Amino acid sequence: MKVVVTRRAEAGNRAARVLCRLAGAAVLALVAFPSLAGGIAAAGAEVTTGSIPAENSALLAYSGRMAGDDARTRVIIDFDKRPDISVHYVANPYRILIDLPETVFALKKDEFAARGLFTDVRFGAMAEGRSRIVLTADRPASVTSTEVREEEGGKSFRLVIDTGIVTEGAFAELVNGQKWKEATTSVASADGAVVPGGAVEPGRFVIAVDAGHGGIDNGALGVETGTHEKDVTLAFAKEIAAALNKLPSTEAFLTRDNDEFLSLPQRVQLARSRNANLLISIHADTLRQKDIRGATVYTISDKASDSLAANLAARENLSDEIAGMPLEGEPPEVADILIDLTRRETQGFSVGLAKQVVDAFEGEVKLINNPHRYAGFRVLKAPDVPSVLLELGFLSNKEDEQLLIDPAWQKKVAGLIAEAVGRYRATVVANGG
Template identity: 55%
Template sequence: MRGRRQGLVFTRLTMLVLRPLFVVLALVCALSPSVSARASDDDAAAPLIAYNALLVGDDARARLVVDFDRKPEFSYHYLKDPARVVITLPATAFGFSDDAVEARGLISDIRYGVTGPGQSRIVLSAREPIQMTLAEVREEGDAGFRLVIDLAIADSALFEKLLAGRQETPAAAFARQDVAAPEEDDSFVVAIDAGHGGIDTGAIGEDSQTLEKDITLDFARAFAQKLQAVPGYDSYLTRDADIYLSLTRRVELARQHGADLFISLHADSLNQPDISGATVYTLSDRASDRLAAALAERENLSNEIMGIEASVEPEEVTDILLDLTRRETQSFSISLADQVVAAFEGQISLINNPHRYAGFMVLRAPDIPSILLEIGFLSNPEDEKRMLDPVWRDKLVDRLVDAVTRYRSPMVSAMP
């Protein structure tokens, strides 16, 4: 961990001071027989110097950042058994520590080194099919150039398609068609996320021992079916069975299926059984109240059940445009939450101050407006009884469909 933290932030001044040391170390590594064959006498070109690197991510995404002294031209291709992305570079001296690129999450192994005269490679092996979602070189002023590679989970069909282009693909030819994308149509896609699942049962009802994971899946299926019946709308269930999904995987699946909205359904439990009613949550770094903070903390523990580390995105690779996207998305999320509250009022029991906010990990998609809906609380006997009633369930689902269509209507009318 210490090596990873040291690699997180380098100021330009620090780079200018330390780079000569990295160069010496990297050249020693490049000329070592254990790393590659000795360079031929007529090899006049000096190798690139990769003086710093960082690999971060979770079980759904990964980002590799490598800093070079000069601009690296590179190409890439995919391999399988296991799924791999191979980054081909000119002769490169790798001067960073192994700790900086220790395999984690989606990435099961990473190897790098000289693979032939004038050629080096970085090979990223994954635990399942993957796709490259970003491949670019950024100029960092006096600090040199930065290679940024983003990877994400992919379905088997897409990965087989990527494998078909087995030949080396120049970086300049990388395009977003490499990324999973649904066929263009006019459908408004809502990703419906049934909270919990599999080994993660969620809350348990006080009276009937109802499992939250069963309640959320039941409501998610009903919501998806109702929404599918509305012309111009489509739905995607992040899970349609009793399986475990990490929080980041839920978000990534929604993104890959072209979701325009993300709605996560929950039925939590509280230490105060007298509290009842539906609640709508949006994302915020600062919780609106203690109840919201406690719920977010409990929901965010889902990843720990399977020993999944939280995603780490170093500050220096955060894009300004991405931050602007997050702000716009947050505004849309709040609008959606307001529509849900308006649709429920007088029809579905609501908690006091029904729109609240906290740092829910499952709401962190930067590009998809997202809300978390607590249908009710399993700690309250009346709420539990209502949630087990198919008639009440259908009533809530109808109100939720109404909220989604209300939300979209102003957007459609504003289109040119």
Template identity: 65%
Template sequence: MNRSATELHLPQAKRLSRRVARATAILFAAMAVLLPATSRAEGTAPLLAYGARVAGDDARTRLVIEFDRNPEYSIHYVANPVRVIIDLPETSFGLKPESLEPRGLFDAIRYGGMGAGASRLVLSAKGPTEVTHAEVKPEEDGKGFRLVIDAERIDQARFDKLLSDQQWTGTVSAAKTGRPALAPAKASGAFVVAVDAGHGGIDTGAIGSVTKTEEKHVTLAFARDLVATLNREAGIEAFLTRRGDEFLSLPQRVQIARQGGANLFISVHADTLKQKDIRGATVYTISDKASDHLAANLAARENLSDEIAGIPLESEPAEVADILIDLTRRETQAFSVNLARSVVSSFEGQIKLINNPHRHAGFRVLQAPDVPSILLELGFLSNMEDEKQLLDPEWRKKVSQLLAVAVRRYRQTAVANGG
């Protein structure tokens, strides 16, 4: 490119508007089928799941979950890999982790919220599997109900028929209506930053090596601090893509940022690595080719968020992919790189950075066609020192302030060059 990112930023929105309009329309159409419903009826208390057990072998497996009230449920199937999806109304899971230790047909069992009004269990199977019997039974003492699920191994042909016969697109059937909460309206002339707390709800993210803290709580705590800090900056407005412990699909996060008129998108994460001695912050931008193996592996894990939640993965139409890649390469990626460099510069000498702190890979959550975007790895929950810092409110405050400095510099340069 002959022009720098800062020369292109603010006026670029006008120049791109016509080119992006068609891409955006197609993008929203592609995302619509992936968006889970998120609202629940007012005044309805969540179910309580207070006990569970799993028993069986590689041929048959039984799952039993105990609830305080009669649960409505629905069962669906997803392929590649095989998963059994059990959708429920909003549920508080007061379960001991060992009570749903995977065994028999299942090699992973996850559960959690899918947005206000709905929850989900995802049973990852070792091969083609069918639920042959499911029913709710009252407890003998009359003080609760048991959901009993019996599953059996089946052949591929039978599983393919289950997939073709079901009328399901991946949405949450337990929640009756609704779309993701819209971001606040952009004030006239404001420079808007969308702060995305990674993971949430059923998708816990990484787990701390010492405290067993879930990444979704670490990222939300930091994101709240960052939004509060940014909102104290003159001329800057910041908002959260998720406000609580709720699941948002990757396309949904992008949609919320764009609907809020975001000028910047910052996605916050805290991953784990097998190499526990590696620590420090990293800033990632999007690219169709990863800068290194670490970046490639991280992107692959982060891109599995929707799959973990039981959402069927569907590729965008080729036309959407082509447009997104073109726009990212030619305009938006340059702005993202400029922002990443500003963040690294602000962090240097102040907080621990990983070697080569600006890296790039194909992160799906950074695919907004017209919003400069970065993914910030605050540190690694697999490292004892990083984990301690990530849980320290004072450290979070310091990093939030440094990020605010980086955003302020980026904005000032962009305004100075673009009017």
């Protein structure tokens, strides 16, 4: 792919306007949204920015737009520094991935909206030092050219990406011909330290606490405050891990300890790599019925308990697609009869944990009707790690949202979950597990 760099020095008054836009975006990033590291947004969201690292090494994308029709579309993004990009393709649905170094996005929804070829655009952090723009189309499309234009004597840089439709065969060649893999992710401890996979101290009870969503995947959006689900789940996960680590001979770790994207298979593998005894995945979704509120505990099942559980699982399982991850089939081991037997035993343990959590919440945390439900959540599919997904409330409900963002309530719920895990462990030991 050819990258063309041109230099265009224009009048000083235009340079001043660019500097003003940069300054304004930087102020937004530093002041208005200090908790949203990495600047993650989805098309249709309000202005979303991230905190700029102290060394100011991140790119700042401060303006963007699209123009075109159903045959060709141009994507334009303005940066404060020269962007170094790479382009990848993923099918089902057709997506063009624009990978960048760490980038703070300060793009307005009415400027950088999906148009022309594209039906959806998302952007945000993927992992430490990596960000991504995902362009989704309803038919095969490819990048035809990219150009980086140096503006105002090096004070800003304009990335211009031209795209156009291609045949199914041409798109398949692009997908099959590329050589790239998603970066692997380290395990993070509750205090933020990186924990390598491998052996665990004998007698330790290990728990993976999984903060749902993250990075480019915002999750749900609070109806009142606009809080992102990924921020709520991370805050809860840290409190839960801290509470669990107070239990005797217990080691809780976080699958992510910052605003980064993890694929669903990565979350499962992180638990398995530490020989975890439990995986607890934390979520706070939204529903169309805004009067529904309360916590729910989900376990894995091929058949959903009800339509609410089925719809929720379908949405949660889209996380990888949102981030532009290639969807892969189940590993060959799923057909192994021994694995199948292990999975059945694991499912029984998962149900036992769910019961303990529901019992701990009774009278202390509002529960939804039939609080233990089940569906085909991909994050719960570890065949050898008992796993539950906790919906701690709904961001679509005003009362739930206020509780979900309350640090005191987070700490209280974390303590109840720790009590439930302690009782679950005692029951498993008593039964010879």
